[in-house]
Amino acid sequence: MTVMDDFPLMDERPGTSGAQPIVRLRDIRKQYVMGKAGGRHEAIVVHALRGVSVDFYPGEYVAIMGASGSGKSTMLNLLGCLDRPTSGQYLLGDQDVAQLTDDELSEIRSRYIGFIFQAYNLIQQYTVHENIQLPLTYQGSGKVSEEDDARTLELAEMVGLGDRMDHRPNQLSGGQQQRVAIARSLVNDPYIILADEATGNLDSATSDEIMAMLERLNQTGKTIIMVTHEDDIAEHARRVIRMRDGQIITDAPSERMKGEPPEVVGLGLGTGLPGAALAPA
Numbered sequence: 047m048t049v050m051d052d053f054p055l056m057d058e059r060p061g062t063s064g065a066q067p068i069v070r071l072r073d074i075r076k077q078y079v080m081g082k083a084g085g086r087h088e089a090i091v092v093h094a095l096r097g098v099s100v101d102f103y104p105g106e107y108v109a110i111m112g113a114s115g116s117g118k119s120t121m122l123n124l125l126g127c128l129d130r131p132t133s134g135q136y137l138l139g140d141q142d143v144a145q146l147t148d149d150e151l152s153e154i155r156s157r158y159i160g161f162i163f164q165a166y167n168l169i170q171q172y173t174v175h176e177n178i179q180l181p182l183t184y185q186g187s188g189k190v191s192e193e194d195d196a197r198t199l200e201l202a203e204m205v206g207l208g209d210r211m212d213h214r215p216n217q218l219s220g221g222q223q224q225r226v227a228i229a230r231s232l233v234n235d236p237y238i239i240l241a242d243e244a245t246g247n248l249d250s251a252t253s254d255e256i257m258a259m260l261e262r263l264n265q266t267g268k269t270i271i272m273v274t275h276e277d278d279i280a281e282h283a284r285r286v287i288r289m290r291d292g293q294i295i296t297d298a299p300s301e302r303m304k305g306e307p308p309e310v311v312g313l314g315l316g317t318g319l320p321g322a323a324l325a326p327a
């Protein structure tokens with residue numbers, strides 16, 4: 047049996063179950079222990095997360111905000127199974143992530159979670175085509191099928207880069223590189239997309255394009271959790287979580303969702319719609 051057989055909730059596409067959280071965090075704590083370097087006598091413990099409990103539902107669009115150092119990236123890294131909590135429970139579907147081996151965690155990452163980073167994190171030696179396919183080569187046999195190639199092209203076209211398949215990242219603008227990263231995040235048809243300051247390096251027009259793409263992805267049912275410093279970016283989300291000193295201090299509908307009924311705020315609108323073209327108009 048593989049770990050995937052234990053994912054009953056994961057068998058339901060976002061929007062079909064509604065009531066069940068896709069992610070449950072309970073009293074999550076994360077401490078970083080800094081060594082005794084520099085002549086210090088005692089190790090320093092940084093309490094990056096200090097008891098975070100929160101649920102995320104399929105189809106949600108959530109912004110995590112807070113001052114620098116408040117724990118946003120730490121939380122996103124835990125959500126993305128890139129790191130483990132020091133204590134507390136993280137249920138992804140019905141799986142207790144803390145109980146999984148490193149191999150199982152990487153299997154979950156590559157199958158269920160798409161990542162978009164501020165610095166795009168593309169491999170410079172790889173073409174657009176190869177970068178988009180990267181998550182596929184981390185799973186299974188490492189071989190890419192004809193079907194995968196077709197899907198790669200489809201995604202590249204979706205983000206408006208179908209004619210750039212053989213380009214390398216340094217031949218693309220920042221916005222185009224982030225679009226490659228979005229296509230890469232989708233290649234495994236993930237349930238959750240985690241975006242860490244995805245527009246942080248982009249000018250405002252290009253940021254708008256990227257945010258419009260995320261919006262359309264959410265409308266097709268993808269759960270999106272993004273970290274941002276910027277209020278206007280957070281306003282694209284339906285729900286805004288604010289952190290301070292490793293704790294959640296507020297968790298509320300975004301301004302644009304205020305006045306909407308809870309079921310509209312909590313769950314993605316239009317879930318289950320066929321994938322819309324994501325390329326900027």
Ligand SMILES: Nc1ncnc2c1ncn2[C@@H]1O[C@H](COP(=O)(O)OP(=O)(O)OP(=O)(O)O)[C@@H](O)[C@H]1O
Nearest residue numbers: 078092093094112113114115116117118119120121
């Ligand atoms: N690998 C690490 N080792 C030690 N301390 C760390 C590590 N990563 C983060 N921290 C500390 O944990 C706390 C939370 O950091 P985190 O990066 O999660 O904050 P953030 O809210 O994402 O900040 P920013 O907006 O500046 O990216 C900070 O005090 C940070 O210095």
